[in-house]
Amino acid sequence: xxxxxxxxxxxxxxxxxxLVLNCSFTDSAIYxxxxxxxxxxxxLTSLLLIQSSQREQTSGRLNASLDKSSGRSxxxxxxxxxxxxxxxxxxxxxxxxxxxxxxxxxxxxx
Amino acid sequence: DTGVSQDxxxxxxxxxxNVTFRCDPISEHNRLYWYRQTLGQGPEFxxxxxxxAQLEKSRLLSDRFSAERPKGSFSTLxxxxxxxxxxxxxxxxxxxxxxxxxxxxxxxxxxxRLTVT
Numbered sequence: 265x266x267x268x269x270x271x272x273x274x275x276x277x278x279x280x281x282x283l284v285l286n287c288s289f290t291d292s293a294i295y296x297x298x299x300x301x302x303x304x305x306x307x308l309t310s311l312l313l314i315q316s317s318q319r320e321q322t323s324g325r326l327n328a329s330l331d332k333s334s335g336r337s338x339x340x341x342x343x344x345x346x347x348x349x350x351x352x353x354x355x356x357x358x359x360x361x362x363x364x365x366x367x368x369x370x371x372x373x374x
Numbered sequence: 375d376t377g378v379s380q381d382x383x384x385x386x387x388x389x390x391x392n393v394t395f396r397c398d399p400i401s402e403h404n405r406l407y408w409y410r411q412t413l414g415q416g417p418e419f420x421x422x423x424x425x426x427a428q429l430e431k432s433r434l435l436s437d438r439f440s441a442e443r444p445k446g447s448f449s450t451l452x453x454x455x456x457x458x459x460x461x462x463x464x465x466x467x468x469x470x471x472x473x474x475x476x477x478x479x480x481x482x483x484x485x486x487r488l489t490v491t
Contacts, residue, residue, distance in 0.1 A: 268416075295477050306484060307378075307465060308417070313479040353416050357477060360430040361407070364416030 266291045268356050270365035277344055278373050285339040285368045287354035292332045298362065299328050299339050300353045308353065312339070344372045378483035380466050386489045387456055394452045395486045399468030406449050407480065408441055409465040410434065417465055423449060424471065456490045463487050 267290040277283050287297070296315045300308040312321045312328040314337070320329040327340040337354055351369045355362040379398045387393050399406045404425050409417035420439070421431045425446035435441075438456075443449040453460055464487075467480040 298479055300482075305487075308467075308482040310479045310481060315477075355416075355480075359477075361419040361422060361432075362417075362480060363419070366414065366416050 266294075266356055266358065266363040268354060268363050268365040270352075270354060270368050272368060273366065274369040274371075276371040276373060279344060279346060281344050281372075282340070282342050283344055283370075285341070285352050285354075285370070287337040287339070287356075287365055289335045289337075289356040289363070291356075291358075292335055293358070294332065294356045295359060296357050297328075297330055297337050298355050298357065299326075299337075300355065302351045302353060302367070304351075311352075341370075344370075346372045346374050348372050378466055378468050378481050380464075380483040380486050382486055383484060384487050384489075386491065389456060389458060389490055391456055392452065392454045393456060393488065394450055395464055395466075395488075397449045397451070397466030397468075397483060399448070399466070400481055403468035403470050403481075404446070405469045405471055406443055407467040407469070408449070408451050409467065411463045411465055411485070412461075420451075453488075456488075458490045461488055461490045 269288045298313045299311040314330040325342040330337045351367040353367045355364045381396045407422040408420040411417045423443040438454045441451045463485045465485045466483045469480045470478045
């Protein structure tokens with residue numbers, strides 16, 4: 265069974281700093297990997313999807329990379345802002361379902 | 375396209391009662407997923423539909439849980455004889471599986487928070 269791990273569990277940074285969130289998965293036979301943001305008590309908002317044949321995706325200040333062979337993905341956030349404070353979740357997909365990590369709780373301090 | 379919607383947003387029920395949740399996916403999406411999320415954890419997969427067919431069920435989905443997607447549109451998740459351990463956020467998501475076998479991103483609804491007292 266796919267196991268997804270996210271490190272660190274929590275992160276606090278000053279505004280303006282660049283940061284990297286890590287996601288690792290045990291089974292490299294994934295179809296794609298998706299990063300989400302979740303605000304407290306809310307549903308998940310999709311940030312980026314990387315297909316298994318891709319190495320990275322970019323959207324605005326966000327860049328996600330995928331290395332299937334090593335079972336790793338990273339989410340890079342440039343010039344962090346207080347509005348980026350949320351929990352960030354990664355999910356690795358096989359044909360039938362997404363397997364989620366427990367998330368990284370990010371706090372950006374003004 | 376108004377996104378994925380779920381109803382109700384909150385449900386408080388007494389142990390032993392039955393509850394039903396509804397999910398309306400993005401209209402052109404052929405896949406619909408149900409997840410359960412407890413505090414501090416990532417969502418856990420429960421089941422998914424490809425159009426109206428239920429193709430995969432997690433072992434988390436005990437015989438007290440049943441899901442339907444009549445006509446491949448909206449879906450319902452019913453929990454019978456609720457237990458306190460069922461208290462969680464129930465999330466619905468939809469996505470599109472392309473004809474070439476490409477899987478597109480999942481879009482989540484706001485969730486239904488269930489509290490069993």
